[in-house]
């Protein structure tokens with residue numbers, strides 16, 4: 001009888017282990033015979049985006065021109081009504097595109113198109129053959145958002161310098177400073193406020209991908225692996241929860257508890273500002289965010305955007321006053337030395353589903 005129970009438990013464990021394997025496989029791989037343009041777009045699509053909406057569309061003309069468009073059907077109308085985060089995400093895409101093109105031996109000329117509101121065309125990138133920049137593309141593949149607790153040790157000064165290369169528009173506040181503690185406290189409070197907002201809950205539920213089927217079908221959104229809901233909990237959520245369950249009080253409360261741990265367990269906060277709230281400033285902040293996330297990856301420092309205090313207008317005002325910011329606050333992330341460094345897990349749509357190639 002005991003042996004039978006043990007056997008059933010073992011089968012259960014093996015089954016769960018296999019079911020836990022969502023994530024990196026959810027990313028459509030780069031095909032072996034991909035040409036340079038496919039490769040460049042592939043690496044660009046590995047950029048982060050709010051709620052993993054991947055709000056990009058691309059047209060590739062020959063092997064010399066790439067046009068980037070905003071996919072405004074993917075805007076988060078509740079938490080991002082001005083489209084700030086949509087354009088930050090597109091800025092991150094541009095940064096990856098530029099780094100990948102440089103690594104593959106192209107020099108880029110990036111023209112931002114101010115008519116984006118009417119045509120949705122955000123940028124025209126022209127490529128010219130050049131020497132490789134030597135940038136290691138594996139850093140783009142390894143970059144990720146990490147929602148686990150980090151070590152609370154201060155980030156070493158020489159490493160902060162490598163992450164924040166231009167301090168005119170980016171501030172770093174160590175956890176041990178009054179400002180660092182203030183940002184942590186305000187982030188949690190803003191998260192709580194947003195978590196109680198029914199419209200924000202419903203919007204989040206629309207981008208939640210609990211089941212493996214949904215991940216395979218949509219290849220976007222926030223998954224259980226991305227939320228660090230793993231093991232038995234992950235198994236239960238993936239197999240028995242519906243997206244609407246993300247709006248239930250139990251799930252919302254669990255999110256608040258996780259956020260409490262996150263804000264208390266990091267080495268510091270990056271606050272990205274811009275001269276104004278224009279599309280150009282947002283794209284620029286997006287490029288900076290991506291560069292910093294990649295720099296952190298190279299240093300084995302975890303990176304977790306936490307933007308509720310920018311999204312919730314009343315908190316944004318308080319932040320401006322308390323941190324004496326002269327410019328517009330656009331993006332916030334907590335960083336810290338990683339306790340573990342897991343591989344990326346968030347899905348991506350394939351190159352062919354976001355890009356059209358004209359020969």
Ligand SMILES: Cc1cc2nc3c(=O)[nH]c(=O)nc-3n(C[C@H](O)[C@H](O)[C@H](O)COP(=O)(O)O)c2cc1C
Pocket residue numbers: 046047048049050051052084085086088089092143144145146147221222226304305306307308344345346
């Ligand atoms: C503009 C912007 C805002 C974001 N805000 C948050 C946030 O408030 N909380 C969070 O956990 N992740 C946030 N993220 C991270 C995204 O959810 C993440 O990039 C996306 O799910 C893809 O995952 P990856 O970065 O691991 O590739 C944000 C990302 C961007 C670009």
